[in-house]
Amino acid sequence: MTKPVLHIGNKRLSSWSLRPWLALRKAGIEFTENLIPLDQPDTRETLKALSPAGTVPVLQAGALTLWDSLAICEWAAEQAPSLWPSDPSLRAHARAVTASMHSGFGGLRRDLSMDLQRSVGGTDVSVQAWQDIETILAMWAACPRGGDGFLFGQWSIADAFYTPVATRFRTYAIDLPDAAQAYVDLLLSDTDYRAWETAGLAETFDAPFH
Template sequence: MYALYIANKNYSSWSLRPWVLLKALGIDFDERFVPFLQGSSYEEFRKFSPTGLVPCLVDGDLTVWDSLAITEYVAEDHSQVWPTDRAARAWARSASAEMHSGFSALRNICGMNVGVRVRMHEISPTLQANLDRIDELWSEGLSRFGGPFLAGEVFTAVDAFFCPVAFRLQTYGLKLSDSALAYAERLRSLPAMREWYEAGLAESIRDEPHDAEIALAGTLMEDLRAV
């Protein structure tokens, strides 16, 4: 059985991607939770991850790091990870890679923090450009492959890669088209996403650098996390 190392569910967008993929597709794994530490988590994470980062998947004697590499590794034994249709699969891989390497303004300004609600100070041009591209990408996938998921009728890796965006939209009240917002709500309504969200709310661990990002982005309006 796979062992998947992740960090705090409230904060760790990178951990969410392979976790929700495995959960939503019913692929068995053993969750290994290692929380962020005050200061630096590098040495603690280096005990299981060559990069000192999460997520990291261990399969027997093999260690696979980075969310995209984990996805491709799991896909070798589980064909449902990617769409069966060749055109949909090519599009899904391209969109996942774009998410994996891009959208830096959204990542840097709107860090994942599932348990709070924030009113943004402003939407910068670079952040708006990221939001516009996400809207365009989601609209293309939904219309081209018929929905309700980005590459067709079933949840696949491309949806998992955008699950953190669905939480960010909720946290920061970010605006997209009606169809894109409906898709984000569809993701948040998935049982796996509800499980992650409830666990994130229940965490009492706080990571100060992540929480400090809130004041830079906007005004904290509500904190739903456990005390």
């Protein structure tokens, strides 16, 4: 059978692409990766040819085309249920934490965008971004942790969604409580994340709008 193809944006910049890429790796699903450089003259045309959304990530698996990072993670979890906690209440909690990232935190996204090649100490953080950071820290603190130290013990899709946040906290030198910093360090030392980061640091694409 042909392997699914995951179309992604620049590893340096595309926080949305990082999430399903991690989930597919953690699920042990073999896939082919196709990187579409963002902000190029033909980017929009290329993305629109792939899906109606015109965004990355996009997963193509046989006749199926999925253009949303959470939908792709859910597709992976159908095959690898361990991507979510096994306990129904914890699974519901993990979905709430994940959905909060998927649909919210606009201040953080806008003002502290992911850029693996930047290191910006002492940034003036906007009020909206600070409010998002406080909310994220409160959500993390309310997760059970334990086990391997991930939000729900074992690595889950919730951790995929907060790995790009961890990179932002490092890039913008956000001062964090010890437990939150330990979680950030855990996410950023993950072997799969490190493979993504190594590639992102080596990229030389010009992406003026990101």
